[in-house]
Amino acid sequence: MKKQDKKQALALGIRVSIVFLMTVVVLFSIAYYVLSQNFKALLTNYTIELIQSMAIQGVEIVTEELEDNSRNITAVADSWEDVTAAGLPDKFPKMPVSGKVLRMVYVSDAGTVASDGRKLDIRDRQDISTALAGKTAIYGPYFNEAREFVV
Known part of the structure; x- marks a missing residue:
């Protein structure tokens, strides 16, 4: 049991x-x-x-x-208000001699003025002529022929 x-x-x-x-x-x-x-x-x-x-x-x-x-x-x-093809405005920033530079370019029917004094007429470019005709155009960003970054 x-x-x-x-x-x-x-x-x-x-x-x-x-x-x-x-x-x-x-x-x-x-x-x-x-x-x-x-x-x-x-x-x-x-x-x-x-x-x-x-x-x-x-x-x-x-x-x-x-x-x-x-x-x-x-x-x-x-x-840019008083810019003419004859000269640079006093308001352009002073560019350093070496190193990184910002170059401003004013393009009008009368000509092209650059803040660094370069004489390059870009009025005949398609985007510039389109903008001068009063239409919207985009210029840049890209590297130009001198390997400069352009906007």
């Missing part, structure tokens, strides 16, 4: 352990599924917010750059 009671107790213990372990496994599986779905939703929302933030930041930077460039172009345009 004792042997049979021990076997029954052992069988009952094994059954209780199996039921307990199955319950724990089911609970962990449900918890994992719920948490992974929530984590996935959080990660998706975070990614979308991050991309939106980056897009807004990019638009703000481009807007600031455009406004800054507009102010610079207005200042440069104001320096």
